Amino acid sequence: xxxxxxxxxGGAKAALLAWILCISPMTVDAQAQQAPEGQAxxxxxxWELCFSDTVHxxxxxxxxxxxxxxxxxxxxxxxAAHFNRANAFAERRLFDRALLxxxxxxxxxxxxxxxxxxxxHVLLELKRVExxxxxxxxALAAKPGIVAALDGRCYARAILGRLDAAVxxxxxxxxxxxxxxxxxxxxxxVALKARDWRRxxxxxxAALARDPGNASxxxxxxxxxxxxxxxxxxxxxxAAARKRRADIDQVMQARGxxx
Numbered sequence: 119x120x121x122x123x124x125x126x127x128g129g130a131k132a133a134l135l136a137w138i139l140c141i142s143p144m145t146v147d148a149q150a151q152q153a154p155e156g157q158a159x160x161x162x163x164x165w166e167l168c169f170s171d172t173v174h175x176x177x178x179x180x181x182x183x184x185x186x187x188x189x190x191x192x193x194x195x196x197x198a199a200h201f202n203r204a205n206a207f208a209e210r211r212l213f214d215r216a217l218l219x220x221x222x223x224x225x226x227x228x229x230x231x232x233x234x235x236x237x238x239h240v241l242l243e244l245k246r247v248e249x250x251x252x253x254x255x256x257a258l259a260a261k262p263g264i265v266a267a268l269d270g271r272c273y274a275r276a277i278l279g280r281l282d283a284a285v286x287x288x289x290x291x292x293x294x295x296x297x298x299x300x301x302x303x304x305x306x307x308v309a310l311k312a313r314d315w316r317r318x319x320x321x322x323x324a325a326l327a328r329d330p331g332n333a334s335x336x337x338x339x340x341x342x343x344x345x346x347x348x349x350x351x352x353x354x355x356x357a358a359a360r361k362r363r364a365d366i367d368q369v370m371q372a373r374g375x376x377x
Contacts, residue, residue: 168182175207182200197230201230220240229260231256231260234257238250238274239266247278269287269298279311297328299325307338310341311375315343319343319346341370
């Protein structure tokens, strides 16, 4: 999935629910960084901090806020600053505040597929699953084949038990990004919901081979191993998942799977 482990300001995907949700940071028009005549221009590091995916989220939040509050930017650049601040809030797991910024970004650029996909991830974290699916649908209508939206919709549909549609989304996403560990995690979740324990383990193994710290994949593999009677391996996976994310049991139970 995206949001929970991969919600980042940059990266291959974004889930957030890291999963993450993880759209690369929106950039700005370099010429638009020049302040109007008579006003002091922004220092370069303000822009760099807002659009960076390597600094602490709090620095990005502060820098993006300065850009937004200046009132001097184009709608496109203001939308970009809202988007990146939303991603930083999501990284801090401040999902309500992230949602406000995604909403504002989409008021300025209503059909941007990256904005829609990331808002979908946050809505999924907020357990507003049907709304998340609606955003993924809009993102895919605007940009068919956007991997983050396909992956997010796969996970969301699986939460609701729409497993055939979910697996179609995951399969399509994997044709576009066959090595993406978060898509394998999502397809593993579909198999988990279908009680196809061996298929779930295979996908979780593939996800963890590339992303060993993925708490959802560790927990899901633990459940599948437990159901197959491999209790010792299941305990190891559950312990590793909880070390990575303390509330992982509650998260997975909210998604319709539990011990």
